Amino acid sequence: MERAAPRSATLDAPLFRRRLITWYRSHARELPWRNVSDPYRTWLSEVMLQQTRVAAVVTHYNGFLRRFPTILALALAPEAEVLAMWSGLGYYRRARMLHKAAQFLTQERGGVLPSTAAELRTLPGIGEYTSAAIASIAFGESIAVVDGNVERVLLRLTGRPEQKDAAGRAFVQKQASALVPNRRKGDKTNAAGDHNQAMMELGATICLPHAPLCLQCPVYGMCKTRGEHLTLPRSAQLSRPAAYLLSLRKRGTLTEVLLQLRADDISLMPGMYELPPLPQDAVQGREPLLRLRHAITNTNYYVQVYAASGPQDRGLRRAVPASKSDLHWVLTHRLGSLPLTGLARKALQRLDVMKVDLPKLPAHQP
DNA sequence: GATTCGTGGCT
DNA sequence: TAGCCAAGAAT
Numbered sequence: 001m002e003r004a005a006p007r008s009a010t011l012d013a014p015l016f017r018r019r020l021i022t023w024y025r026s027h028a029r030e031l032p033w034r035n036v037s038d039p040y041r042t043w044l045s046e047v048m049l050q051q052t053r054v055a056a057v058v059t060h061y062n063g064f065l066r067r068f069p070t071i072l073a074l075a076l077a078p079e080a081e082v083l084a085m086w087s088g089l090g091y092y093r094r095a096r097m098l099h100k101a102a103q104f105l106t107q108e109r110g111g112v113l114p115s116t117a118a119e120l121r122t123l124p125g126i127g128e129y130t131s132a133a134i135a136s137i138a139f140g141e142s143i144a145v146v147d148g149n150v151e152r153v154l155l156r157l158t159g160r161p162e163q164k165d166a167a168g169r170a171f172v173q174k175q176a177s178a179l180v181p182n183r184r185k186g187d188k189t190n191a192a193g194d195h196n197q198a199m200m201e202l203g204a205t206i207c208l209p210h211a212p213l214c215l216q217c218p219v220y221g222m223c224k225t226r227g228e229h230l231t232l233p234r235s236a237q238l239s240r241p242a243a244y245l246l247s248l249r250k251r252g253t254l255t256e257v258l259l260q261l262r263a264d265d266i267s268l269m270p271g272m273y274e275l276p277p278l279p280q281d282a283v284q285g286r287e288p289l290l291r292l293r294h295a296i297t298n299t300n301y302y303v304q305v306y307a308a309s310g311p312q313d314r315g316l317r318r319a320v321p322a323s324k325s326d327l328h329w330v331l332t333h334r335l336g337s338l339p340l341t342g343l344a345r346k347a348l349q350r351l352d353v354m355k356v357d358l359p360k361l362p363a364h365q366p
Numbered sequence: 367g368a369t370t371c372g373t374g375g376c377t
Numbered sequence: 378t379a380g381c382c383a384a385g386a387a388t
Contacts, residue, residue, distance in 0.1 A: 049384040056374065057384090090372025093387080127386045147384045165367080200384055209382070210377085237380055268371075293379095296372055300379070342373055 011157070013179050016219055017195060023218035024198035029054075029205070032061050034197075039113045039138035040071050046133045047098050047125055052089060054204070060089050063357065071113070074099060075106035083272065083339035090342060092269060097125030115139040137193040142183045144176035145196040149203025152229070156207060159224035162231045238299040243283045244275035244343075245316050246290075246351060247308035249329065256329040257353055258308075259344070260322050268296075274344040276327060278306065282319035290351055294343045305347050 028034065031054065033045030044064065048057040064085045068074040074082065079099055086095035101123040105111055113120070117135035120126050126134070128146070135141035144150075146169075154175045155162060162168070176199070181191040206213045212227045214220055247258040260276040262269055288304035295301070309315030320327070330338065335345075335354045348354035 046384065051372085051383055051385055053374070053383055088373075090374095091385085093371065094385090097386080125386070129385055133384070145384080148382085149384065197384090204384075234381070239379075293374090294372090295374070297370080298380095346373095 011175075011179070011222060016179060016222060017181055019218045019222075020198045020202065021191075021194060024194065024201055027205070028197070028201055032058065039115075039134065041065065042138040043113060043126075043130075043134050044098070046130045046137075047094050048089060050094060050130065051091065056089060060086070071102045071105055071111045074102040075111070080271070080339050081337060084337050087272075087338075087340045087345050088342045092272070092339075094125055100124045101126070113138075115141075117141055117143050133196065136180075136196050137190070140183055140190045140193060142180055142192040144173070144180040145200070146172055146176050147200060147203075149200045149207070150176055150196075152209065153199060153203045153207045156212070156225045156227070156229050157219065157223050162229075164232060235298055240299055240301055241280060242294075242301045242303045243278040243280060243288075244303065244305050244347065245278050245308060245320055246275060246305050246347075246353070247317055248353070251331070255332045255353070257332055257335070257348070258317075259328050259330050259338075259340075260320075261326050261328060262341075263326070269341050272339045272341050273328070273330070274341045275305065275347060276320040276322055278316060278319055279321060282316060286316075290347060292347065292350065294346070301343075303343065303347070305351065 031045075033041055036042065045057065045061060048061060048064075067085050068077060068082070077099070079096060082095050082099045083092060086092060089095075104123065105113060113134070114123075115135070116139070117131040120134050121128070121131040132141075132143045132145045133147075136143055136145065151162075151172050154160075154172050158175060160168075160171060163171070179195070179199075181195050183192060202217070202219075206217050214223070214226050217223065220226065245258070249256050249258075258276060259273040262272050262274060264270050283304065283306050286306055289307045290303075290305040292303050292305075293300055294303050306316055308317045332353055335348060336357065340348070345354065349356045
């Protein structure tokens with residue numbers, strides 16, 4: 001039986017940590033959830049960041065906190081309002097679980113987040129990654145985080161091909177754990193939290209999935225592959241057309257828009273509002289008001305929005321297959337407080353029916 | 367262990 | 378245009 005010889009000496013962990021943290025201190029992006037002392041804010045940012053790009057989180061984070069500044073405020077809010085503030089971020093189960101966890105903490109733990117990864121892990125919506133991230137970043141626990149960035153960095157560093165099974169995950173976990181610094185008594189800085197964020201920052205800004213910026217990498221000299229990286233094949237994308245109705249009516253000086261409420265018992269975005277979907281054959285030969293692309297998981301929807309034709313909506317309005325009890329006229333100025341699907345929100349904003357709320361820009365550093 | 371759950375920016 | 382995939386968790 002052939003036995004694989006050790007391919008390389010193990011990484012020089014202290015050297016790696018020094019190079020990484022030195023780089024991080026001068027290159028870290030300034031993000032709204034960096035350098036905060038409230039663990040609730042760290043929690044919120046980590047949940048929002050699950051499978052979601054930083055830029056998308058930046059547009060939602062401040063607004064959500066303004067509306068729900070504390071765990072208590074979040075716990076007391078109706079779920080629909082929590083979903084409304086989440087609208088556009090996707091994976092709405094995250095918002096429901098965050099809300100449930102806030103209610104649990106308020107009722108059972110005096111509204112205080114636990115400070116260890118093991119305890120955090122028991123809360124709804126907090127898994128392996130998020131528990132380690134909050135524990136290290138907010139509380140200084142010495143525990144490694146493994147997200148997509150960390151996995152990619154470590155696979156490239158060690159030259160190991162991507163492997164989705166338990167052995168592959170165990171390998172990455174072991175590598176990550178070997179690199180996290182220990183907690184030191186009396187240390188004012190947060191070594192583990194900063195190290196973890198630095199690993200992710202490296203993956204997000206230098207060790208990119210395609211065309212990594214190896215010449216700017218602080219640990220280039222310790223890297224086995226320097227960019228080459230075997231990955232598994234991804235599932236194919238689909239393309240599908242989709243059509244929706246825009247129907248407006250005046251109420252004095254105000255305007256109402258017709259929305260459809262998605263059923264509570266469907267798996268995809270239950271209990272959320274969208275523009276009424278139209279059958280494809282109802283819109284043949286018509287000219288849409290708006291065309292846009294909208295991706296849901298592995299499907300690209302080529303969406304067209306059509307205006308109801310006559311003043312009484314006699315045209316397309318009747319082609320809406322939904323039952324009347326699912327259709328609701330909503331004042332346009334109330335749209336911001338409704339749980340809209342991301343697509344509905346995007347379409348209503350582009351059609352100038354709904355106001356675009358600009359994210360607060362971070363202070364500019366000259 | 368495999369599936370399901372959204373979205374948008376980049377190329 | 379169409380493919381890629383990101384600071385994952387729950388079931």
